[in-house]
Amino acid sequence: MAADYGKTFALWREGAAIPWHDYTHHAFVEGLGDGSLPRASFLHFLIQDYVFLVHFSRVWSLAVVKSETLEEMRICAGTVDALVNHEMSLHVKTCAAEGIDEATLFAATEAVENLAYTRYVMDAGLQGDFLDLMAALAPCVMGYGEIGLRLANSKTGDTPYDDWIASYAGPEYQEVCTNVGAMIDNAVARRIGDLPNSPRAAFLLDRFSTATELEVGFWQMGLNGA
Amino acid sequence: MAADYGKTFALWREGAAIPWHDYTHHAFVEGLGDGSLPRASFLHFLIQDYVFLVHFSRVWSLAVVKSETLEEMRICAGTVDALVNHEMSLHVKTCAAEGIDEATLFAATEAVENLAYTRYVMDAGLQGDFLDLMAALAPCVMGYGEIGLRLANSKTGDTPYDDWIASYAGPEYQEVCTNVGAMIDNAVARRIGDLPNSPRAAFLLDRFSTATELEVGFWQMGLNGA
Amino acid sequence: MAADYGKTFALWREGAAIPWHDYTHHAFVEGLGDGSLPRASFLHFLIQDYVFLVHFSRVWSLAVVKSETLEEMRICAGTVDALVNHEMSLHVKTCAAEGIDEATLFAATEAVENLAYTRYVMDAGLQGDFLDLMAALAPCVMGYGEIGLRLANSKTGDTPYDDWIASYAGPEYQEVCTNVGAMIDNAVARRIGDLPNSPRAAFLLDRFSTATELEVGFWQMGLNGA
Amino acid sequence: MAADYGKTFALWREGAAIPWHDYTHHAFVEGLGDGSLPRASFLHFLIQDYVFLVHFSRVWSLAVVKSETLEEMRICAGTVDALVNHEMSLHVKTCAAEGIDEATLFAATEAVENLAYTRYVMDAGLQGDFLDLMAALAPCVMGYGEIGLRLANSKTGDTPYDDWIASYAGPEYQEVCTNVGAMIDNAVARRIGDLPNSPRAAFLLDRFSTATELEVGFWQMGLNGA
Numbered sequence: 001m002a003a004d005y006g007k008t009f010a011l012w013r014e015g016a017a018i019p020w021h022d023y024t025h026h027a028f029v030e031g032l033g034d035g036s037l038p039r040a041s042f043l044h045f046l047i048q049d050y051v052f053l054v055h056f057s058r059v060w061s062l063a064v065v066k067s068e069t070l071e072e073m074r075i076c077a078g079t080v081d082a083l084v085n086h087e088m089s090l091h092v093k094t095c096a097a098e099g100i101d102e103a104t105l106f107a108a109t110e111a112v113e114n115l116a117y118t119r120y121v122m123d124a125g126l127q128g129d130f131l132d133l134m135a136a137l138a139p140c141v142m143g144y145g146e147i148g149l150r151l152a153n154s155k156t157g158d159t160p161y162d163d164w165i166a167s168y169a170g171p172e173y174q175e176v177c178t179n180v181g182a183m184i185d186n187a188v189a190r191r192i193g194d195l196p197n198s199p200r201a202a203f204l205l206d207r208f209s210t211a212t213e214l215e216v217g218f219w220q221m222g223l224n225g226a
Numbered sequence: 227m228a229a230d231y232g233k234t235f236a237l238w239r240e241g242a243a244i245p246w247h248d249y250t251h252h253a254f255v256e257g258l259g260d261g262s263l264p265r266a267s268f269l270h271f272l273i274q275d276y277v278f279l280v281h282f283s284r285v286w287s288l289a290v291v292k293s294e295t296l297e298e299m300r301i302c303a304g305t306v307d308a309l310v311n312h313e314m315s316l317h318v319k320t321c322a323a324e325g326i327d328e329a330t331l332f333a334a335t336e337a338v339e340n341l342a343y344t345r346y347v348m349d350a351g352l353q354g355d356f357l358d359l360m361a362a363l364a365p366c367v368m369g370y371g372e373i374g375l376r377l378a379n380s381k382t383g384d385t386p387y388d389d390w391i392a393s394y395a396g397p398e399y400q401e402v403c404t405n406v407g408a409m410i411d412n413a414v415a416r417r418i419g420d421l422p423n424s425p426r427a428a429f430l431l432d433r434f435s436t437a438t439e440l441e442v443g444f445w446q447m448g449l450n451g452a
Numbered sequence: 453m454a455a456d457y458g459k460t461f462a463l464w465r466e467g468a469a470i471p472w473h474d475y476t477h478h479a480f481v482e483g484l485g486d487g488s489l490p491r492a493s494f495l496h497f498l499i500q501d502y503v504f505l506v507h508f509s510r511v512w513s514l515a516v517v518k519s520e521t522l523e524e525m526r527i528c529a530g531t532v533d534a535l536v537n538h539e540m541s542l543h544v545k546t547c548a549a550e551g552i553d554e555a556t557l558f559a560a561t562e563a564v565e566n567l568a569y570t571r572y573v574m575d576a577g578l579q580g581d582f583l584d585l586m587a588a589l590a591p592c593v594m595g596y597g598e599i600g601l602r603l604a605n606s607k608t609g610d611t612p613y614d615d616w617i618a619s620y621a622g623p624e625y626q627e628v629c630t631n632v633g634a635m636i637d638n639a640v641a642r643r644i645g646d647l648p649n650s651p652r653a654a655f656l657l658d659r660f661s662t663a664t665e666l667e668v669g670f671w672q673m674g675l676n677g678a
Numbered sequence: 679m680a681a682d683y684g685k686t687f688a689l690w691r692e693g694a695a696i697p698w699h700d701y702t703h704h705a706f707v708e709g710l711g712d713g714s715l716p717r718a719s720f721l722h723f724l725i726q727d728y729v730f731l732v733h734f735s736r737v738w739s740l741a742v743v744k745s746e747t748l749e750e751m752r753i754c755a756g757t758v759d760a761l762v763n764h765e766m767s768l769h770v771k772t773c774a775a776e777g778i779d780e781a782t783l784f785a786a787t788e789a790v791e792n793l794a795y796t797r798y799v800m801d802a803g804l805q806g807d808f809l810d811l812m813a814a815l816a817p818c819v820m821g822y823g824e825i826g827l828r829l830a831n832s833k834t835g836d837t838p839y840d841d842w843i844a845s846y847a848g849p850e851y852q853e854v855c856t857n858v859g860a861m862i863d864n865a866v867a868r869r870i871g872d873l874p875n876s877p878r879a880a881f882l883l884d885r886f887s888t889a890t891e892l893e894v895g896f897w898q899m900g901l902n903g904a
Contacts, residue, residue, distance in 0.1 A: 057525060058805075061516035064509065064532060065574075066353050068429070070558055073509060073536050080516060081533035084525050106522055112895060116790050119797035122517075126804060127292055127736075129355035191426055199419050203294075217790060283742065283751060284579075290739035290758060291800075296784055299735060299762050306742060307759035310751050332748055338568050338669060345571035348743075352578060353510075443564060518805050520881075579744050581807035645877050652869055655746075 003149055003174065005142045006181030008188050008195060012138060016209040023139065023212050024147050028219035033151040035159025042161070043098060044225030048114045050091045050105040052218075055118035057083040059137065062122060066130040069190065075183050079176070090167065113221035117214040124207055131191055131200075134184050135207035139215050144168045145177035229375055229400065231368045232407030234414050234421060238364060242435040249365065249438050250373050254445035259377040261385025268387070269324060270451030274340045276317045276331040278444075281344035283309040285363065288348060292356040295416065301409050305402070316393065339447035343440040350433055357417055357426075360410050361433035365441050370394045371403035455601055455626065457594045458633030460640050460647060464590060468661040475591065475664050476599050480671035485603040487611025494613070495550060496677030500566045502543045502557040504670075507570035509535040511589065514574060518582040521642065527635050531628070542619065565673040569666040576659055583643055583652075586636050587659035591667050596620045597629035681827055681852065683820045684859030686866050686873060690816060694887040701817065701890050702825050706897035711829040713837025720839070721776060722903030726792045728769045728783040730896070733796035735761040737815065740800060744808040747868065753861050757854070768845065791899040795892040802885055809869055809878075812862050813885035817893050822846045823855035 002013070013020055028045070031037030060083060063076040092102045125133035148168025155165065167173060192198045228239070239246055254271070257263030286309060289302040318328045351359035374394025381391065393399060418424045454465070465472055480497070483489030512535060515528040544554045577585035600620025607617065619625060644650045680691070691698055706723070709715030738761060741754040770780045803811035826846025833843065845851060870876045 054525070057529065058517045058519070061513040061529070061532070064513035064536070065517070067510070068353070070554070073506070077509065077513070077532045077536040080513070080529045081537075084516070084529040085533075102522070112794050112892070113790070115798055116794035119801045120793055122804065123797045123800050126352075126800065127294070127355075129353075129358065132355065189425065193423075193425050199415065200417055203417075214790070280751070283755065284745070287739040287742035287755070287758070290762070291736045291743070293736070296780070299732070303735065303739070303758045303762040306739070306755045307763075310742070310755040311759075328748070338565070338666070341572055342564050342568035345575045346567055348575050348578065349571045352574065440564070520805070578804075579746070579807075581805075581810065584807065641877065643878055645875075651867065651871050 002146055003177065004181075005145065005177045006185045008184045009138055009142055009181050011195065012135065012205055012208040013142075015205045016212050019209055019212040019216060020139075020143075023143055023215045023219070024150070026216060026219040026223075028223045029147055029151070031223075032147075032161045032164060033155065033159075035157075035161060037161065039160070041223055041225060043095075043100075045219075045222030046091055046095060047100065047105060047108050048111055048218075048221065048225070050088065050095070051108050051110050052114055052118060053083055053088050053091065054106065055122070056140070057088075059118060059121045059125065059133070062125045063130065063133055063137070066125060066133060068130065069186075071183060071186065072130065075179055079180075082176075094163075111221045111225070113214070113217040117211070117218055120214060121211060124211075128207075129191065131184075131187055131204060132207055134180075134187060135204040136211045138180070138184065138208060139212040141180050142177050143212070143215060145174055148173065228372055229403065230407075231371065231403045232411045234410045235364055235368055235407050237421065238361065238431055238434040239368075241431045242438050245435055245438040245442060246365075246369075249369055249441045249445070250376070252442060252445040252449075254449045255373055255377070257449075258373075258387045258390060259381065259385075261383075261387060263387065265386070267449055267451055269321075269326075271445075271448030272317055272321055273326065273331060273334050274337055274444075274447065274451070276314065276321070277334050277336050278340055278344060279309055279314050279317065280332065281348070282366070283314075285344060285347045285351065285359070288351045289356065289359055289363070292351060292359060294356065295412075297409060297412065298356065301405055305406075308402075320389075337447045337451070339440070339443040343437070343444055346440060347437060350437075354433075355417065357410075357413055357430060358433055360406075360413060361430040362437045364406070364410065364434060365438040367406050368403050369438070369441060371400055374399065454598055455629065456633075457597065457629045458637045460636045461590055461594055461633050463647065464587065464657055464660040465594075467657045468664050471661055471664040471668060472591075472595075475595055475667045475671070476602070478668060478671040478675075480675045481599055481603070483675075484599075484613045484616060485607065485611075487609075487613060489613065491612070493675055493677060495547075495552075497671075497674030498543055498547055499552065499557060499560050500563055500670075500673065500677070502540065502547070503560050503562050504566055504570060505535055505540050505543065506558065507574070508592070509540075511570060511573045511577065511585070514577045515582065515585055515589070518577060518585060520582065521638075523635060523638065524582065527631055531632075534628075546615075563673045563677070565666070565669040569663070569670055572666060573663060576663075580659075581643065583636075583639055583656060584659055586632075586639060587656040588663045590632070590636065590660060591664040593632050594629050595664070595667060597626055600625065680824055681855065682859075683823065683855045684863045686862045687816055687820055687859050689873065690813065690883055690886040691820075693883045694890050697887055697890040697894060698817075698821075701821055701893045701897070702828070704894060704897040704901075706901045707825055707829070709901075710825075710839045710842060711833065711837075713835075713839060715839065717838070719901055719903060721773075721778075723897075723900030724769055724773060725778065725783060725786050726789055726896075726899065726903070728766065728773070729786050729788050730792055730796060731761055731766050731769065732784065733800070734818070735766075737796060737799045737803065737811070740803045741808065741811055741815070744803060744811060746808065747864075749861060749864065750808065753857055757858075760854075772841075789899045789903070791892070791895040795889070795896055798892060799889060802889075806885075807869065809862075809865055809882060810885055812858075812865060813882040814889045816858070816862065816886060817890040819858050820855050821890070821893060823852055826851065 028037065057080055060076055060080045064073055064080065067073040067076055095105055121136040124136040145168060148165055151165045152169035188195050192200060195201055254263060283306055286302055286306045290299055290306065293299040293302055318331065321331055347362040350362035371394060374391055377391045378395035414421050418426060421427055480489060509532055512528055512532045516525055516532065519525040519528055547557055573588040576588035597620060600617055603617045604621035640647050644652060647653055706715065735758055738754055738758045742751055742758065745751040745754055773783055799814040802814035823846060826843055829843045830847035866873050870878060873879055
C-alpha cells in the first residue's frame with residue numbers, strides 16, 4: 001500500500017497509473033534498491049540532480065509568488081529554504097567524497113532530460129495558477145517519498161545506496177510529502193471544490209502525467225550516463 | 227440597459243455594483259459627456275492613458291503567455307497588436323495636435339494611480355491563471371465600451387470629446403468587448419464550469435472589484451491633473 | 453554618516469538624494485523617533501505593513517527565480533524564509549496585543565499606496581533581470597536600516613516606538629542590509645562591471661528612485677490613516 | 679557568406695560555431711535541400727513544429743512583457759500576431775492537405791526535444807532580461823533564415839520541399855531576420871554598450887549556444903520520427 005499523501009495526490013497517481021509505475025519502478029530505482037546500480041550511473045545522476053535542485057528551488061520560489069494563503073506561503077517558503085540552504089548540502093557532501101566540488105556541480109552541463117523537466121514545471125507555473133504548478137511538482141516530491149519507503153521496506157541487506165534510501169524513507173522527508181499533500185488538498189478546496197467533477201481535472205492530470213513521464217526520462221538519463 | 231458583453235461579465239458587474247457605478251459615472255466621465263471637462267484635465271488624462279496603454283499592452287501579452295486554447299491566443303495576440311501597432315497611434319495623433327510628441331508620451335512620469343493599476347493587473351496574471359488576469363482586465367475593456375455607448379446615446383449636442391466617445395461607442399470597439407466577453411465565458415467553461423457555485427467566484431469578483439476601484443482612481447487622477 | 457551597505461547602494465542613494473531624504477526624514481519617521489506619532493497612525497501603518505510583507509515575500513521569492521549564482525539563491529531564499537516564517541510574526545505579536553488577529557491582517561484591504569509599491573517591484577522583476585529587481589527592492593531594505601540606526605543614535609528618551617527602532621537598528625537587521633548590499637555589488641560585477649559607465653546606470657537609478665518615491669507615499673498613507 | 683542579421687548575431691554565431699554548423703547543416707536540413715527527406719519525417723516535424731509555434735508565440739509574447747522601448751514592443755507584438763494569426767496557418771494548410779486538422783495539431787503530444795526547447799527559452803526570459811530572451815530566441819529566427827537562403831541558392835532541381843525553402847528564403851522572412859537583428863543590436867546598445875567587453879558576453883553566448891544545441895535535437899527528433 002502506498003503512503004497517504006492526500007486525496008488529490010491519490011487521484012492523480014491513479015489517473016497516471018502507467019507512467020507512475022514506470023517512474024517508481026524504473027531500472028535505476030531497482031538498482032538503488034538491490035545495490036546493483038553502477039557507481040558511475042549514480043554519480044552522473046547525483047551531479048544532474050544537483051543542477052535539478054537548483055532549478056527545483058527556483059520553481060518552489062515561483063510557488064511562493066503564486067501563493068494565495070499564509071499556509072501556502074509558509075510551506076513553499078520553508079521548502080525553498082530547506083532545498084537551497086540544507087538539502088543541496090547532502091549532494092555536495094556525497095560528491096565531495098568523490099572529489100567533485102560544489103562549483104563544478106553548479107556549473108555542470110544540464111542533460112536535456114534534466115533541462116526539459118524543470119523548465120516544463122516552471123512554465124506550468126507561469127502559464128497556470130498555483131495548482132498547475134503543484135500538479136507538475138507533485139511527482140518529484142511524492143515519488144521520491146514513495147520510492148524511498150518501498151525500497152526501505154523491501155531491502156534485504158546493506159547496499160552502497162542505503163543512505164540515499166534512508167534520507168527519503170525517513171520521517172523528515174515523509175513529513176514533507178504529507179504536508180505538501182495536505183496543502184494541495186486545501187488548494188483544491190479553495191480553488192476548485194469537487195476536483196473529479198471539475199473541467200480542470202483532465203488538465204491537471206495531464207500536468208501530473210507529463211511531469212511523471214519526465215521523471216522516467218530523468219532516471220533513464222542517469223542510467224545511460226554510466 | 228447595458229450592452230451584452232457575456233454572462234461572466236454581467237455577474238461581475240452586478241457583484242461590484244457600487245464601484246462599477248462610481249467608475250462608469252465618475253465626474254470625469256460626465257464631463258466628457260456634456261463637454262464640461264477642462265481641456266487640461268483631458269490632456270493630462272491622455273498622456274497618462276498613453277503610458278497606461280504601454281503597460282496594458284504588456285499585460286495583454288502576458289495573457290498570450292497564459293493562454294491555453296487557440297481562441298485565447300488569437301484574441302489576446304490580436305489585441306496586443308491592435309493596442310501597440312494601432313490604438314496607441316490615436317493618442318499620438320491627438321497629443322501631436324497639442325504639440326506633445328510620442329517620445330514625450332513614452333517617457334512621461336507615471337502618476338501613482340496609473341502605476342498602481344497596471345502593475346496590479348500584471349501581478350494578478352503572475353499570481354493566478356488566465357481567468358485571474360481576465361477578471362482584472364475586464365473593467366477597463368468593458369467599462370470603456372459601456373461608457374462610450376451611454377455617452378453616445380445620451381448626448382444632446384456637439385462637444386470637444388465627440389471623437390473620444392465615438393471611438394469607444396463605435397462598432398469596432400464594441401466588437402472587441404463582445405469578443406473578449408465571449409472568450410471569458412469560454413475560459414470559465416473550460417476552467418471552472420458553474421462559476422456562481424465555484425469557490426473561486428469570490429476571489430475572481432475581488433479581482434474585478436479591485437481593478438474597478440483602481441479605474442475610479444484613474445479618472446480622479448485625470449480630474450486632479452487639471 | 454550613513455552605514456556602509458555597499459558601493460552600488462551608495463551610488464543609488466546619492467543619485468536619488470532628494471526622494472531619499474524625503475523618505476528617510478518623513479514626518480512619520482520623525483514621529484517614530486520622538487514618540488509623537490499618534491498610535492492610530494502606527495497601527496494603521498502596521499496593518500498595511502503586514503500586507504506589504506506578504507507581497508514583499510512574494511517579490512523576494514521572484515528574486516530566487518531570477519538568481520544566477522549560489523550566493524544569490526542562498527541570500528534571497530534565506531530572506532524569504534526569514535520574512536514569511538519569522539519577521540511577519542513580529543507584526544502579528546504587536547497587533548495581537550491590540551486585539552487584531554492574523555487572519556484580519558492577511559485579509560486587510562490594501563491601501564492603493566501599498567498596492568502600488570509592491571506590484572511595481574514585482575513588475576520590475578518580471579520586466580527586467582535580477583538587478584532591476586534589486587534596484588527596486590533596495591530602498592525598503594536599506595532605508596529601514598538607515599532610519600533605524602539614525603533614530604537609535606539620536607534618541608533622547610523612552611518612546612512607545614523603541615522596540616520598532618531597536619529591531620531595525622539591531623545587529624541582525626544591519627547584517628541583512630550589509631549582506632544584501634554585498635550581494636548587489638557582486639550582481640553588478642557579474643552583469644555589468646563598471647556601473648557608472650554603463651548605459652544601464654540611468655535605468656537602474658530610475659528603478660531605485662521610483663521605489664523610493666513609493667516609500668514616501670507609504671509613510672504618508674500611514675500618517676493619513678490616523 | 680552568411681546573410682547580415684546584425685553584429686550581435688554575428689558575434690554569437692561565431693562564438694557558437696560548432697553547434698551552429700551542426701544545426702544549420704543537420705541531415706534533416708540537407709534532406710530538405712536535396713528532397714531526400716522522407717515524407718513521414720517531414721510530417722512528424724511539421725506537427726511538432728506547429729506545437730513549437732504555439733509555445734514560440736507565447737515566448738515572443740513574454741518578449742513584449744519584457745520590452746522597454748516602443749521599437750521593442752512594436753517588433754515583438756507584430757511577431758506574435760504574425761505567428762498566431764498568420765504563420766501557423768501555413769502549417770495548418772500543409773497538414774490539412776495530408777488529412778490532419780488543426781485541433782489534432784494543437785493537441786499533439788509534444789516530443790521531449792520540443793518541450794525542452796520552448797520551455798528553456800521561456801525560462802531564459804523569466805530568469806533574465808529582454809536580452810537573455812533574445813539570445814535564446816535568435817537561433818530559431820535567424821537559423822531558419824540562413825538555412826532557407828542557403829538551400830534556395832544551392833538548389834539544382836525541384837523537390838517536394840521547395841515551398842518550405844521558399845517561405846524562409848523569401849524577402850518577407852528575411853526582413854523579419856534583419857529587423858530582429860537590428861532590434862537586438864539596439865537592445866545591446868541600450869543595456870550593455872560594448873558587448874565583447876561586457877561580463878555578460880559569456881552568459882548571453884551560453885544562452886545562444888544552448889538554444890542552438892536544442893535546435894540540433896529538434897531536427898534529430900524530426901528525423902527519428904519517420
